[in-house]
Amino acid sequence: MTSFVNANHPTIHPGVERAEVLFDIVNGKRAGARHVVAFLLVAALSSALVVAEALVTNWDEGSLLAAWAVLCAALFAGTALYADVLAAGAKRVGKVFVAGAQRRANARADALFLASAERDPRIMQELRAAIERSKAESEVTEVAAAATPNLLTRMAGLHETPSLYVALARVQSGHFH
Numbered sequence: 001m002t003s004f005v006n007a008n009h010p011t012i013h014p015g016v017e018r019a020e021v022l023f024d025i026v027n028g029k030r031a032g033a034r035h036v037v038a039f040l041l042v043a044a045l046s047s048a049l050v051v052a053e054a055l056v057t058n059w060d061e062g063s064l065l066a067a068w069a070v071l072c073a074a075l076f077a078g079t080a081l082y083a084d085v086l087a088a089g090a091k092r093v094g095k096v097f098v099a100g101a102q103r104r105a106n107a108r109a110d111a112l113f114l115a116s117a118e119r120d121p122r123i124m125q126e127l128r129a130a131i132e133r134s135k136a137e138s139e140v141t142e143v144a145a146a147a148t149p150n151l152l153t154r155m156a157g158l159h160e161t162p163s164l165y166v167a168l169a170r171v172q173s174g175h176f177h
Contacts, residue, residue: 038082045078109165117168126171127164 025036049071056067079086117123 034085038085041078041082045074106163106165110163113164113168117164123168127167130167130171 022036052067052071056064059067113123117127
């Protein structure tokens with residue numbers, strides 16, 4: 001009787017796969033390589049700090065002051081070398097904060113609008129009318145999209161859903177479109 005053994009062993013080492021991915025990132029993307037180099041710089045600086053702490057424990061004050069001066073110079077040099085990467089990261093963080101502030105401001109404006117709509121039946125009536133118009137426009141857009149797919153893509157940029165505050169401002173000013 002013959003028996004078969006199916007040994008499911010990988011043909012390539014996982015470390016080699018990770019190294020290939022890293023080499024593809026470094027060779028394929030310049031920005032990716034810059035971030036990898038920045039990460040390696042941070043790793044080297046942190047390991048240097050660990051070694052420096054081990055060495056500094058027995059130094060006198062003069063040598064310690066000189067070591068701090070060298071460390072600060074290295075820190076400023078690293079910051080100067082990667083100022084563009086740091087500035088781009090700071091801009092991305094700033095954009096995230098601005099977008100969050102806009103979302104919170106829109107939410108507050110919508111809450112104020114709904115509170116005023118609950119107190120004033122005219123505003124609620126205008127809001128319901130605007131919702132009905134929006135539903136009618138979306139039905140027309142769906143019919144037109146079925147007929148002409150390109151029309152939907154052109155109209156998508158023109159008819160963004162406004163916040164409740166913007167919708168009220170349009171209703172009150174007479175601009176319904």
